[in-house]
Amino acid sequence: MFGYPRVIYVGYVVATLLLGLVLALFAPHWLWLWLILAALAVVGAFDLRSQANVLRNFPILGHLRYMLEFMRPELRQYFFESETSGRPFSREQREIVYSRAAGRGDTSPFGTIRDYEDAGYNFTMHSMAPRTVDKRHARLIIGNDQCRQPYDSSRLNISAMSFGSLSANAVAAMNRGAALGQFAQDTGEGAISDHHREHGGDLIWEIASAYFGCRTEDGDFDPDEFARKANTDQVKMIEIKISQGAKPGHGGLLPGSKVTEEIARVREIEAGQDCQSPATHSQFDTPIGLLQFVARLRELTHGKPVGFKLCLGRRSEFMGICKAMVETGIVPDFITVDGAEGGTGAAPAEFSDFVGTYINDALPFVHACLVGIGVRDRVTVIASGKVVMGFDMVLKIALGADMCNAARAFMFSVGCIQARRCHTDTCPTGVATQDRHRGAAVDVMAKSLHVRNFHHATIDSFLDIVGTMGLDSPDDLTLAHIQHRPEHGHAATFADIEPAVVAGDFLEDRIPDVYREDWSMASAASFAPLRGRP
Numbered sequence: 001m002f003g004y005p006r007v008i009y010v011g012y013v014v015a016t017l018l019l020g021l022v023l024a025l026f027a028p029h030w031l032w033l034w035l036i037l038a039a040l041a042v043v044g045a046f047d048l049r050s051q052a053n054v055l056r057n058f059p060i061l062g063h064l065r066y067m068l069e070f071m072r073p074e075l076r077q078y079f080f081e082s083e084t085s086g087r088p089f090s091r092e093q094r095e096i097v098y099s100r101a102a103g104r105g106d107t108s109p110f111g112t113i114r115d116y117e118d119a120g121y122n123f124t125m126h127s128m129a130p131r132t133v134d135k136r137h138a139r140l141i142i143g144n145d146q147c148r149q150p151y152d153s154s155r156l157n158i159s160a161m162s163f164g165s166l167s168a169n170a171v172a173a174m175n176r177g178a179a180l181g182q183f184a185q186d187t188g189e190g191a192i193s194d195h196h197r198e199h200g201g202d203l204i205w206e207i208a209s210a211y212f213g214c215r216t217e218d219g220d221f222d223p224d225e226f227a228r229k230a231n232t233d234q235v236k237m238i239e240i241k242i243s244q245g246a247k248p249g250h251g252g253l254l255p256g257s258k259v260t261e262e263i264a265r266v267r268e269i270e271a272g273q274d275c276q277s278p279a280t281h282s283q284f285d286t287p288i289g290l291l292q293f294v295a296r297l298r299e300l301t302h303g304k305p306v307g308f309k310l311c312l313g314r315r316s317e318f319m320g321i322c323k324a325m326v327e328t329g330i331v332p333d334f335i336t337v338d339g340a341e342g343g344t345g346a347a348p349a350e351f352s353d354f355v356g357t358y359i360n361d362a363l364p365f366v367h368a369c370l371v372g373i374g375v376r377d378r379v380t381v382i383a384s385g386k387v388v389m390g391f392d393m394v395l396k397i398a399l400g401a402d403m404c405n406a407a408r409a410f411m412f413s414v415g416c417i418q419a420r421r422c423h424t425d426t427c428p429t430g431v432a433t434q435d436r437h438r439g440a441a442v443d444v445m446a447k448s449l450h451v452r453n454f455h456h457a458t459i460d461s462f463l464d465i466v467g468t469m470g471l472d473s474p475d476d477l478t479l480a481h482i483q484h485r486p487e488h489g490h491a492a493t494f495a496d497i498e499p500a501v502v503a504g505d506f507l508e509d510r511i512p513d514v515y516r517e518d519w520s521m522a523s524a525a526s527f528a529p530l531r532g533r534p
Helices: 006-025 030-049 053-057 060-079 092-103 166-183 225-229 261-267 287-300 314-327 348-352 360-372 390-399 409-411 444-468 513-521
Strands: 122-124 139-142 151-154 156-158 184-186 203-206 235-241 252-254 274-279 308-313 333-336 380-384 403-407 482-484
Touching: 006 184, 006 390, 030 053, 030 060, 053 060, 092 409, 092 444, 122 390, 139 203, 151 156, 151 184, 151 235, 156 166, 166 184, 166 203, 166 409, 166 444, 184 235, 203 225, 203 348, 203 360, 203 513, 225 235, 225 287, 235 287, 235 333, 287 308, 308 380, 314 360, 314 513, 333 360, 360 390, 380 390, 390 444, 403 409, 409 444
Parallel strands: 156 184, 156 403, 184 203, 203 235, 235 308, 308 333, 333 380, 380 403
Antiparallel strands: 122 482, 139 151, 252 274
């Protein structure tokens, strides 16, 4: 970033400050200029031998360029970014979370600052006969007829974020907030830590390809250890992670610098070593195998809800899972759909930018497939992707979900400022770091109240909008309730855009043309397409 390693640049700064202090205290005034010039000459000599082209051509002055480049994200965020232009979350979205978390009002004056005519703009229509939606619709039951311990869940829960990616205090604050607000926290793939347990909040235990927290010495799945930890009261559901939005199909990596003794103990790995998650599971490699693993975990937990999470990739592969449900009769209790636009930590830029399906495209497809094989009423669909406001929940549920998970919004609620240094262990707010000093900045007791406040305010906003639309329950939301503005012409509803599917259509060969080729290539016995390209 600076042309030199950071430590050398910091050395320059420290040396300059020390020199200034020595000059101020001991040197005669007439020596100051000469000593400063001598110091700059030394810097210039280093610059002439630098590998940075700018410094070789413009010694000393070239450092100004690197200093400004280093400050650019902060300058843009604080001075030049508009209320709606920020990415991945705008200033407007962040301020709404901060206000709701602090228990303040989030009203805005003088009308909207969004462009109603912008292509891709989504909105809904209000009713002349608005309703008051009963608070009981803020919750739903997860678990089908194959589940013996269904879970009474909030419509909004904390999405998967591991201890290791987040600091101990951030994890603990979220868990205490979940306990206070009666909603759940997904552990992420980094296993169940003491900080997840400390305050007793409901947990969704995510089991990924490395089987952290329930693995043998050689990294395989350990059913006995899994059963021992999963059959505690605090663990309410089990989520098998197939892929995640930020880096679908890539696995994961926690740098060795962040693998502390505590993280190593929780994950059952070596401290100080890079922690690699394989891209695939060792327990299954086919759609049928996945569902058999679902059934196995359900049995090991004495019937707790078990499902899987994925970022939608090849459509034929998800349809293969649907065909496996039909062939085996095994139906997961829930499916979490992660959007390709998601991601709380670090990921290869090209995976974040170009791989995977945007959640608003994925949800209608997943919904249609489950309807098409006649199991939609037995599977809870969870949307996980950029859920910040109540309208985000309305949109996702109308597109085919039943409920939502949020990750980065809850990070904002405990103090994240979107500095985007999650992978460097230098998070300035202490949310995404394993530096104990930085992590201590997250006040668990205070921030847990912010987590609860944000959750409650978002749920209230969600139910308020549903009632404004003239509906009695979020379950009444459909594709027809969301208007989408194309690049040209009038807005149309998603019901006009997405193909209509009736229960059992796929089994009766009434398959919409847009899905027919993928369905023909799908196989319950393999994730590979049967023929041709997907």
